[in-house]
Amino acid sequence: MSSFLIEPIYDSVAVAVLVSLLVVAVLVLVTPPTDNPKQRRWLIGLRFVAAFILMLAIFRPGFVQTDTRPAEATLVVAVDTSRSMTFPDDDRADRWTHQQQAWRELADGVASLDESMSVRLLEYDKAATELDNALPTALDDRTPEGDLTDLASAATAAIAAAQGQPLAGVVLMGDGAQTAPIDGAGAERVAQTLKTWGVPLWTVPIGPAGGQAANRDAGIDALPESYQLFAKNEFDVNFQVQLRGLAGTEVPVRVRWIDEKGNSTVAAERQLVAEKASEVQGMSLQVVAPAPGVYRLNVEVDPVEGELVTSNNLQTAFVNVREGGGRILYLEGAPRLEQTFLRAALRRFPDLDLTYQWIPSDTAARWPIGLRDWFQKGKFDIYIIGDLDADAIGREQLKQLAQSVSEGAGLVMLGGYHNYDAGGYANSPLADVLPVQMDASRRVSIQSDDVGDRRLQIPGPITVNRSRSHPITNIGGGDPDKTWSSLPSLLGANRFVGPKVSPGVQVLLETADRDPLLVVGEYGRGRTAAVAFDSTWRWWREGRSEAYRRFWRQLALWLLSREEDSGDRIFIELDSRRFANESETGFRARLSSVADERTTVKLTAEVIDENNRVTAITDTASSTVAGEQTVAGTIPNLPPGYYRLKIGPADNDSQIKPETLAFQVIDQSREMLMPMADPGYLRQLAEITKDHGGAAFSHEEIDQLVQRIAERRHQAEAPVVEKRTLGDDPISGWLLFVLFAGALSTEWYLRRRWGLV
Secondary structure, three states: OEEEEEOOHHHOHHHHHHHHHHHHHHHHHOOOOOOOHHHHHHHHHHHHHHHHHHHHHHHOEEEEEEEEEEOOEEEEEEEEOEHHHHOEOOOOOEHHHHHHHHHHHHHHHHHOOOOOEEEEEEEEOOOEEEOOOOOOOOOOOOOOOEOOOOHHHHHHHHHHHOOOOOEEEEEEEEOOOOOOOOOOOOHHHHHHHHHHHOOOEEEEEOOOEOOOOOOOEEEEEOOOOEEEEEOOOEEEEEEEEEEEOOOOOEEEEEEEEEOOOOOEEEEEEEEEEOOOOEEEEEEEEEEEOOOOEEEEEEEEEOOOOOOOOOOOOEEEEEEEEEOOOEEEEEEEOOOOHHHHHHHHHHHOOOOEEEEEEEOOHHHHHHOOOOOOOOOOOOOOOEEEEOOOOHHHHOHHHHHHHHHHHHOOOEEEEOOOOOOHHHHOHHHOHHHOOOOEEOOHHHOOOOOOOOOOOOOOEEEEEEOOEEOOOOOOOOOOOOOHHHHHHOOOOEEEEEOOOEEOOOOOOEEEEEOOOOOEEEEEEEEOOEEEEEEOEOOOHHHHHOOOHHHHHHHHHHHHHHHOOOOOOOOOEEEEEEOOOEEEOOOOOEEEEEEEOOOOOOOOOOEEEEEEEOOOOEEEEOOEEEEEEOOEEEEEEEOOOOOOEEEEEEEEEOOOOOOOOOEEEEEEEEOOOHHHHOOOEOHHHHHHHHHHOHHHOOEEOOOOOHHHHHHHHHHHHHHOEEEEEEEEEOOOOHHHHHHHHHHHHHHHHHHHHHHHHOOOO
């Protein structure tokens, strides 16, 4: 609508009229001083032009145009970029693809509405960020990678994105699953704020709602992180199978070996049928350990149709398989300190299984003690006899023991007052088995107090000397002889008649006077050892525990025919060998050495992935604890996968071998463990602003959303008045001035020319 108006000076029409009358009166009364009609007409005409322009300036006529149009406003669109958008939406595409399509249609639709509405595009997961452009192609090169979803953060950021401009509305796209911890009232509080402001919230739910059919899941849980096994031994793999939404469905469960080269072998398989809609079944599958080596043991369940989350379908345990198992039977008479420390040392090694039997001397009236089938072939791999009289075991059982040794078992007899010939073994079946000579005349009664006879005992203190190099005596250190001589002295030892003169019999340890302290030999297919002492526990108590453990382990391994390197070694410990990628998992490593003079070695740590890519761990702390060098640190944040932690000396020329320990980083993201969308929640948010046009639309109803936005913009139209007054702008003002001045200047010029001035 258009109209004319006048805005006289001083906002007074009367003043304008009065001034106009005065101007007219001046024109009428003050006539040009000439009688020439032509000259009079020119001069009066020019004066009237100037007067007319002056009256225009006094009355200030104008033009008013009234129109209606939408006010300037901002439409904010927030899209979900969390990882849950990678889940399927339907049979056609995943949620992210449908969200991309929805955004392109919305961007194209609102672009044709009006120029007074700007569009801002946000992406959100656990936080919201505005994108550089809001073009229809803005999402084409992006991927959903967020670990959490916070709808409240998205809604709050949408309000802030308007930057002070009125909001035309907020469009919130996504699956509606709130996985981030909720602070306060969450997104509902923001929706209430929009309602108070009269701003509509439009939501676009993407993804299927939860339900029995859509909530199908099978997973493996409660599998131990690691195993220490012996080759060819049978063991039980215990775990749990979680089943949801699979009542009556047959689910195959499988146990698989993965060796260091990645070769896979199925070890066991079973079909499982769920009886309820949701249940947890404990399972135990018997598996035979493979050949020695390092393995991953995978327990897996096949994905079922309609299952969205498959990351929990497999769980891994790390397995070290050793060459055969060492089963040890330790028979003891007098409960001495040696047996306490020896049991603790041997039980520390996972490949040595110790059974201890105490036969006290006050049970002598009931000797021999029946020891079930413990001496039968194959029952135990090593037999240790402490300070125990031969009569406690009995001739028949000792005969069985001798037979087992001849067929491959190991036998070691420790020092003591009531063993060897003093304990009656010179007349027992073990006389031919043990590698030392015995004299039956040195037999001591179990009730006798004559245990200090110099014929039977070597008084202490005794310094142990190594008489020859042997796997048993190779307990580490740069100078083995110096290592042995530096150990704490022994309190005493048995005095042997002498070692047997027989093939394979060797004296490994002796006193300074050349009395044998450790004699080894062979009997049939078995190995035997005669130990004259029983006070090596002093090594442990005086800070040489590593030497103590190594000596007895080396002796046990030699009896098993499994000698190993006893140089300085690195031992690694991890807080957990299977942990989430967001957790902080610490590690510790110690350099074990028995040498008196330890060389300071700097230990370094690094992580190696499955493609042999190396990541150095620089943030570590080194220290010395109980004489051992240690290094500790934290595993860096790693993507899910299998890795090896490698600890080794910084000096490549060092003789110390680096050690590795395998571990797994798993994905336990809340985002990926909650696969079901929550469209109902997004509809509830939109419902809060329904009085102002808020509503929910599916990704296939974007055209209806565009129409709703257009209707909302039409309702927001307001009258706009455009007024143009003569002289308000520079052009019209200067035009009036030029015409006025031009008319008066011309009139003055003509009067001079005509000589009327």
